[in-house]
Amino acid sequence: MQTIRQQIMSLLKNYEMNAREISKALGIREKTVYEHLEHIRYSIKPQKKKLMIHPFHCLVCDYIFKDRKRLSRPGRCPQCKQGHIEAATFKIVNIGDIGVKA
Numbered sequence: 001m002q003t004i005r006q007q008i009m010s011l012l013k014n015y016e017m018n019a020r021e022i023s024k025a026l027g028i029r030e031k032t033v034y035e036h037l038e039h040i041r042y043s044i045k046p047q048k049k050k051l052m053i054h055p056f057h058c059l060v061c062d063y064i065f066k067d068r069k070r071l072s073r074p075g076r077c078p079q080c081k082q083g084h085i086e087a088a089t090f091k092i093v094n095i096g097d098i099g100v101k102a
């Protein structure tokens with residue numbers, strides 16, 4: 001029996017997913033997914049793995065939240081002040097694979 005955190009890691013080693021997709025796949029709340037991701041992000045470093053983040057972006061003005069420290073969904077865009085934000089997606093990759101730096 002795997003823990004929720006292990007199940008999230010198994011999913012993200014195989015698929016690029018957003019938090020909503022993960023929450024649906026595992027039957028947990030989206031907020032809980034982000035909490036686990038925050039932990040996974042650091043805990044996988046010794047395994048030479050990295051949580052790759054395809055960042056949130058604004059559907060109105062294309063602003064990209066690339067310097068965002070937190071993983072959770074932003075409320076609205078700092079540039080155009082709209083709330084139409086496309087979800088970030090996450091994947092666990094091996095450091096050393098093509099284009100992946102620590």
Ligand SMILES: [Zn+2]
Pocket residue numbers: 058059060061062063077078079080081082
């Ligand atoms: Zn915007």
